[in-house]
Amino acid sequence: MVAVYNHPEAGRLAALGLFALQHRGQESAGVATHDGERLYLHKGPGLVSEVFAGNDWSGLRGNVAIGHVRYSTAGGTAPYNAQPLRANYRGGEMAVAHNGNLTNAEELARLLEANGAIFQSTTDSELLVHLIAQNRGGDFQDALVKSLPKLHGAYSTVLLHNNEIFAVKDPFGFRPLCLGRLGEGWVVASESCALDIMGATFLRELKPGEGICLRNGGPEKFQAVEAASPAAACVFELIYYSRPDSHAAGKSIYQYRVRLGEELAREAPATADVVVPVPDSSNPAAMGYARQSGIPLEMGLMRSHYIGRTFITPGQGARVERVKMKFNPVRELLQGKRVVLVDDSVVRGTTARKIVGLVRDAGAREVHFRITAPPWRHPCCYGIDTPDEELLIANRMDPEEMRKHFGVESLAFISMDGLMRAVPPTMQYCTTCFTGRYPDGRPRVSNTSAKKAAAAT
Numbered sequence: 001m002v003a004v005y006n007h008p009e010a011g012r013l014a015a016l017g018l019f020a021l022q023h024r025g026q027e028s029a030g031v032a033t034h035d036g037e038r039l040y041l042h043k044g045p046g047l048v049s050e051v052f053a054g055n056d057w058s059g060l061r062g063n064v065a066i067g068h069v070r071y072s073t074a075g076g077t078a079p080y081n082a083q084p085l086r087a088n089y090r091g092g093e094m095a096v097a098h099n100g101n102l103t104n105a106e107e108l109a110r111l112l113e114a115n116g117a118i119f120q121s122t123t124d125s126e127l128l129v130h131l132i133a134q135n136r137g138g139d140f141q142d143a144l145v146k147s148l149p150k151l152h153g154a155y156s157t158v159l160l161h162n163n164e165i166f167a168v169k170d171p172f173g174f175r176p177l178c179l180g181r182l183g184e185g186w187v188v189a190s191e192s193c194a195l196d197i198m199g200a201t202f203l204r205e206l207k208p209g210e211g212i213c214l215r216n217g218g219p220e221k222f223q224a225v226e227a228a229s230p231a232a233a234c235v236f237e238l239i240y241y242s243r244p245d246s247h248a249a250g251k252s253i254y255q256y257r258v259r260l261g262e263e264l265a266r267e268a269p270a271t272a273d274v275v276v277p278v279p280d281s282s283n284p285a286a287m288g289y290a291r292q293s294g295i296p297l298e299m300g301l302m303r304s305h306y307i308g309r310t311f312i313t314p315g316q317g318a319r320v321e322r323v324k325m326k327f328n329p330v331r332e333l334l335q336g337k338r339v340v341l342v343d344d345s346v347v348r349g350t351t352a353r354k355i356v357g358l359v360r361d362a363g364a365r366e367v368h369f370r371i372t373a374p375p376w377r378h379p380c381c382y383g384i385d386t387p388d389e390e391l392l393i394a395n396r397m398d399p400e401e402m403r404k405h406f407g408v409e410s411l412a413f414i415s416m417d418g419l420m421r422a423v424p425p426t427m428q429y430c431t432t433c434f435t436g437r438y439p440d441g442r443p444r445v446s447n448t449s450a451k452k453a454a455a456a457t
């Protein structure tokens, strides 16, 4: 998700920013701009490079823009769910791009429908559009501030209203959102790596509950919604989801992942010949494990860069096929070796089993499987697509059963203490998927339920 304010090529720059954020969603992409008179929108299914294949920016006029790449956790993959979502209402035109997942989507949809709302998509992100449109009196910012307390769950959101841009973060700050400077203009993005590609300078991360309005030449800060205490930034962003060249609390995500590997090597040493990452997301952690243990690092698995993230591929069948297309072992590095295989997480266990199988088939003598996330036992309802509890392997098997299931000599997950030692101590985290402690204290809504709820709208 990106926003660009006060730049003559806002539409083009927003699309450029989306290239850097492609890892956050590969189902659809889009950019909306405004030239002070009307809103322009270009979006569609596919990668950013596909949606903007023509490199023709003439249809995206104006010096303000917002952009989005979609990864469906609620509402499914239908083309009408591509964002930004656009709406005309009595206050003008707006476009919305949302990262995260709302946990009260079903309840809100029923209330809005009772007030006459007709939904054009099945994504929970549209709920905010209707809440704003149904607000009477006041300006757009008033309507936004009155609407946000009705949303529960995770939302880092950018909105385009006429030629103003708003950026808001939910009370817990689940998903990242940062502000940058670009010459005379300003940029907002889900991760700092998007600022780099746009040539912007990182200024700061938005605080939980904070709102920023970009108008009259610069940012005006406002309290979008009351901040929760403690906050709950998604710790999985640091383990896997964010790009390693993005930043959190003053350091690159890469550095935290190296620390995760070092912690894991201290907690779960192995006697082995090589440390091999499951590329690319586990490369820094494997480097940390190798450094701490003194075992040489080898890139024993190669990854095709033309295949997307398996974690965010909808559908189990497609996910399994993609593993085979995505990884290939370098036999010479693995044959006869005792291998420490480092991965960032195990959710269903299907992908992990296949990857271990590849390493075994390539002739590894022993495999010691090390995971830089604790066992994943609870579904995420804040924007990372995970199956219901009974499908999570850590709930179906004890550690010894998992070890046998994967076919490895030893298996170890980082501990919660180890994880907390590796990530920045200045931040407060959501760890729900590992601990079952839901920060908003509300009844858990699984992704499956959230999907059904949003689809029911």
Ligand code: SF4
Binding pocket: 174, 233, 234, 235, 236, 237, 379, 380, 381, 382, 383, 384, 430, 431, 432, 433, 434
């Ligand atoms: S439940 Fe896990 S994946 Fe979801 S927001 Fe919390 S830490 Fe992140």
